Amino acid sequence: MTARPCDPKAEELSLALAVSGLRAGYGRGGDIVCGIDLAQTAESIVAVIGPNGSGKSSFIKTIAGLVPTRAGTVAVTGRDITTLSPARRVASGLAYVPQEANIFATLTIAENLKLATEFLRGRAGVGPEQREKVLDLFPELRQRPRTLAGNLSGGQRQMLAFACALLANPEVLLLDEPSAGLSPKIVGETMEAVVRVREAGVTVLLVEQNVAAALGIADEVVVLVAGRLTLRASAADIRQADLAGLFFGKAA
Amino acid sequence: MALQLFLNGLVTGLLLALPALALTLVFGILRFANFAVGALLTLGAYAAYTANVVLGLPLPIAAAFAAGTVALASLIADALVFERLRTRGSITLLVASMGVSLVVENICRFIFGNAARSFDLAVARPMRWNGLRINHEQLITAGVVIIALVLLHLLITASPLGRAMRAVADNASLAAVRGVERRTIARITFALTGALIGLAGVLAGLDRAIDPLMGWNYQIPIFAAAILGGLGSPIGAVAGALLIGVAEEMSALVLPVSFRQIVSFGVILLLLLFRANGLFGAKAIRK
Numbered sequence: 001m002t003a004r005p006c007d008p009k010a011e012e013l014s015l016a017l018a019v020s021g022l023r024a025g026y027g028r029g030g031d032i033v034c035g036i037d038l039a040q041t042a043e044s045i046v047a048v049i050g051p052n053g054s055g056k057s058s059f060i061k062t063i064a065g066l067v068p069t070r071a072g073t074v075a076v077t078g079r080d081i082t083t084l085s086p087a088r089r090v091a092s093g094l095a096y097v098p099q100e101a102n103i104f105a106t107l108t109i110a111e112n113l114k115l116a117t118e119f120l121r122g123r124a125g126v127g128p129e130q131r132e133k134v135l136d137l138f139p140e141l142r143q144r145p146r147t148l149a150g151n152l153s154g155g156q157r158q159m160l161a162f163a164c165a166l167l168a169n170p171e172v173l174l175l176d177e178p179s180a181g182l183s184p185k186i187v188g189e190t191m192e193a194v195v196r197v198r199e200a201g202v203t204v205l206l207v208e209q210n211v212a213a214a215l216g217i218a219d220e221v222v223v224l225v226a227g228r229l230t231l232r233a234s235a236a237d238i239r240q241a242d243l244a245g246l247f248f249g250k251a252a
Numbered sequence: 253m254a255l256q257l258f259l260n261g262l263v264t265g266l267l268l269a270l271p272a273l274a275l276t277l278v279f280g281i282l283r284f285a286n287f288a289v290g291a292l293l294t295l296g297a298y299a300a301y302t303a304n305v306v307l308g309l310p311l312p313i314a315a316a317f318a319a320g321t322v323a324l325a326s327l328i329a330d331a332l333v334f335e336r337l338r339t340r341g342s343i344t345l346l347v348a349s350m351g352v353s354l355v356v357e358n359i360c361r362f363i364f365g366n367a368a369r370s371f372d373l374a375v376a377r378p379m380r381w382n383g384l385r386i387n388h389e390q391l392i393t394a395g396v397v398i399i400a401l402v403l404l405h406l407l408i409t410a411s412p413l414g415r416a417m418r419a420v421a422d423n424a425s426l427a428a429v430r431g432v433e434r435r436t437i438a439r440i441t442f443a444l445t446g447a448l449i450g451l452a453g454v455l456a457g458l459d460r461a462i463d464p465l466m467g468w469n470y471q472i473p474i475f476a477a478a479i480l481g482g483l484g485s486p487i488g489a490v491a492g493a494l495l496i497g498v499a500e501e502m503s504a505l506v507l508p509v510s511f512r513q514i515v516s517f518g519v520i521l522l523l524l525l526f527r528a529n530g531l532f533g534a535k536a537i538r539k
Contacts, residue, residue: 066425085435086428096429104422107415115419118412119431164430 016042016203017063017094017172021072024062031070032058034227042077042171045194045204047218047235049211055227056207057099060174063205064096065089077171091123095170099177102161105150109141109160112149116164125169134166137196155186162193166202173197175206179213191217256384257501263390265477265497266397267459270452271470272477272489273404274445280421280484281441282338284345288329289449289474290467291356296322296453297462298360305372314371315396315454322450325356326442335438361464368461389458400451401490408486417441421484473500476516479523482530491532 017040024033032055040046048056061067063074065086073082081092090096104112117126135142138159149160158178165173178194179187191213198204208214215221221238223231231238271289278286299321303314329352337344378387408414419427420437428434456466477496481488500515507514523530 064429066428085433086425087431087433090429090431098426098429101423102426104419104426106422107418111415111418114412115415115427115432116430119416119433168431 018075023071024067044219046220047214048207050224054224093171095165096174097161097165103149110145116167138163172203179210261498261501265494269490269493270448271474272493274448275478276489284342287349288353290471291353292449293453294467296450297457300454318454319447319450323443323446326446330442368463393455472516476519482532485532488532
């Protein structure tokens with residue numbers, strides 16, 4: 001971790017993502033996300049892990065704006081985005097890659113890439129330069145631009161989804177289970193891609209069911225149980241910890 | 253005789269193509285079958301009648317006025333009804349659109365009464381070509397619809413707006429996190445499909461008398477065409493409309509003319525029994 005600045009104001013500004021008191025749920029049901037605070041410094045990778053149904057996916061969807069926020073705030077690089085629509089959040093520097101169906105299957109690769117920035121008027125750093133940078137990270141995408149994205153393999157889809165999210169030149173990238181449905185070899189490649197993304201200067205928050213894969217790349221791990229954060233630790237510390245105890249011991 | 257019926261069928265099919273396309277676009281992007289399409293078609297015919305006969309404007313301008321009026325009416329229906337019910341599911345929206353249909357139909361009846369009306373158009377002698385009769389209204393209909401279809405095709409396949417529309421139809425929440433505002437796309441879709449239905453209303457008014465129930469003559473064929481083509485598939489809707497148009501007209505060879513509507517009902521019945529996804533509905537992509 002970087003040294004903490006003394007001035008609290010300066011500290012807030014150096015945070016890429018600041019979530020405080022976040023509550024969310026669906027329809028008229030109870031809260032699924034029950035008051036989460038999470039601060040993340042720039043260019044770090046934080047992994048959210050936890051048992052099935054603990055609200056990990058809902059948490060990340062709430063940050064992206066797809067689940068309505070009931071209370072609390074979300075700020076990206078010090079700017080409050082809680083009231084913005086999902087589309088406006090992207091323009092504010094927050095990109096999100098959903099778990100599955102994260103590409104437009106009925107559009108071609110080229111159309112997917114084009115659409116990723118077409119409606120982001122006013123977002124700084126979006127343009128041909130960013131496009132080159134992103135396509136250098138995922139060189140396969142330059143081939144076969146006219147292929148329908150729906151005909152890509154699982155790993156290729158994931159790369160296309162990452163590329164589309166990165167074309168928006170985000171400060172923060174939210175990944176919902178990037179390893180879901182991929183073979184072990186492709187999981188490794190996907191995790192390497194996440195590290196490359198961070199090296200390109202992006203802050204990454206990922207939800208991951210595959211704890212081993214997440215621990216391999218994350219700086220910090222937070223454990224989510226029943227909609228609440230129960231633990232936050234550096235990835236190095238948690239490697240020795242008893243994960244079963246973390247997951248179930250504190251679940252009321 | 254058969255060739256003449258085939259030709260008439262193609263023109264009827266082209267007329268059906270615009271509202272069938274409107275129905276399928278709204279279904280693809282907003283996920284509900286808009287039952288108000290017939291009533292909006294009637295509204296389009298009356299709007300053109302107002303501009304053409306009451307205000308004395310030439311028919312092309314009246315047609316533009318009709319397209320604008322129905323586009324506006326669709327936007328109003330969206331703001332007052334459809335957007336408010338968006339999260340309630342497609343059956344609720346379908347039933348709500350039946351309500352909108354009744355309201356629109358009765359507004360027309362309230363203003364114009366039940367008497368049949370027609371455009372102020374000189375009656376012209378049909379052209380003859382190799383024994384076929386082709387009247388001017390048919391030529392106008394074919395020309396207008398083909399131009400509209402080409403423009404719409406370009407819009408959907410090659411413009412940023414078309415890409416956004418296809419993206420929302422494919423995966424609305426993903427489109428949202430790619431920066432596409434669903435709300436904006438929904439409004440544009442309603443305006444665009446409203447204009448198409450309005451235009452079809454004018455063409456229908458060339459073909460038959462304008463009365464408050466005229467939309468019902470098209471309602472079932474429009475649904476049959478869109479379902480036949482696979483709801484949500486624009487090309488399918490056009491192909492379905494041509495097939496339904498030709499089948500309806502050619503049915504005169506074996507059925508009394510007053511039983512024409514059986515054809516559309518029969519097509520819907522057969523599709524429900526054997527191929528619920530329509531002819532073009534089977535996705536080329538494995539998900």
